[in-house]
Amino acid sequence: MDNHSIYPSLLTLFKRKHIAKRPDWAGLTAIIQSSTAMTGIAMGFLTAGILDLESGIAIMLGANIGTCITALVASIGSGEEAKLAAYAHIWLNVFGVLAFIPLIRPLAELAPDLAVSKDVQLAHISVIFNVAVSLVMLPFANRFGHFILKVHKK
Numbered sequence: 493m494d495n496h497s498i499y500p501s502l503l504t505l506f507k508r509k510h511i512a513k514r515p516d517w518a519g520l521t522a523i524i525q526s527s528t529a530m531t532g533i534a535m536g537f538l539t540a541g542i543l544d545l546e547s548g549i550a551i552m553l554g555a556n557i558g559t560c561i562t563a564l565v566a567s568i569g570s571g572e573e574a575k576l577a578a579y580a581h582i583w584l585n586v587f588g589v590l591a592f593i594p595l596i597r598p599l600a601e602l603a604p605d606l607a608v609s610k611d612v613q614l615a616h617i618s619v620i621f622n623v624a625v626s627l628v629m630l631p632f633a634n635r636f637g638h639f640i641l642k643v644h645k646k
Contacts, residue, residue: 527552527559531618535611545600548614553589553596556621560585572645579644580636588625 534551537543543551563578592599599620603613629636 526562527555530555530558531614535614538610538614545603545610545613546596548610549596549599549617552614552618553592553621556585557582557589576640576644580640583640583643584625584629584636587629588621591625591628592621 531552534543534548534555538545538548560578560582563581567574567578599617603610603617606616607613
């Protein structure tokens with residue numbers, strides 16, 4: 493990369509902690525349509541020392557919302573059930589992310605007990621997020637279904 497390249501400027505921008513905690517990451521994930529790919533990118537940034545773990549967790553959480561756009565786009569032209577499933581996917585991830593935002597710092601502090609390298613720590617935290625949100629919502633599945641119908645049924 494030469495001095496006239498945009499990449500050094502982007503790397504400097506990524507080094508600022510506040511940039512990683514913005515909702516833009518959900519939008520970027522919506523564009524690439526994969527929370528796994530976005531989390532992988534964050535893992536690469538962690539390995540390169542461009543991000544701290546708290547920022548990586550914030551990116552992973554945003555990516556879990558951004559990936560829901562794929563389900564919403566796939567439901568276009570489909571039946572009512574497909575649209576309701578897409579809305580349920582969105583709401584499940586929004587509720588999960590809202591619940592996990594206050595846990596970013598505690599998870600980052602727990603992470604060294606999970607793995608040595610920061611990229612693997614983020615992978616473990618991603619699994620914790622997805623499993624925990626699913627398990628917590630499971631007892632409320634009927635209520636959650638009624639909520640989706642009430643908000644999105646025409």
